Amino acid sequence: MDTALDLRDFGGVDAYLAKCPSRTVLDVLANKWAVLVVPMLGGGPLRFGVLRRKLDGITQKSLTQTLRNLERDGLVTRTAFPTIPPRVEYELTSLGRSAITLLEGMRVWAEQHVPEIVNARSAYAQRAEAQEA
Known part of the structure; x- marks a missing residue:
């Protein structure tokens, strides 16, 4: 018996639910x-x-789309600054600044674990090749 609450019934969100709007946020940030x-x-x-x-x-x-x-x-x-040529700057909002730690953590984690990931991919490819043979 599934006893998980549908948080949307209580004004919340749950990214595990197919129609949760938080998934669109995850699409952008991921x-x-x-x-x-x-x-x-x-x-x-x-x-x-x-x-x-x-x-x-x-x-x-x-970059434009991002x-x-x-x-x-x-x-x-x-x-956009009214200069010739036009000058445009991009800056984080307070909401954007609140995501820095999370996203920087993802980058750092990826850089730290490259050797393990590369080795796992190689081992996977070798196993797949062996199964096809």
Whole structure:
């Protein structure tokens, strides 16, 4: 017998439920570029070009989409300055700053465990090859 409460009945959310709106938040934050953009903006506002140079391998399209999603969800503000050429800066909101520790932790964990993950992938590939043979 399943005794888990549906927290939505009590004004809450539960990401384990298929229709929970928190899943859309997880989609944005679990994006590999968001995991890197948010902590990078933790040092203060940055221009688009600076972000793009610091995030080796990101395309203009991916960075634009990531920043738009973060702005839409209230984690980033975009400020356009009336200069020629136009200057635009991106900065974390208080909500965005509250996610830095979480996302920076994900990056650090990934960097620390690369050797183990690479070894596990190699072992998995070898097992899969052996099963196919």
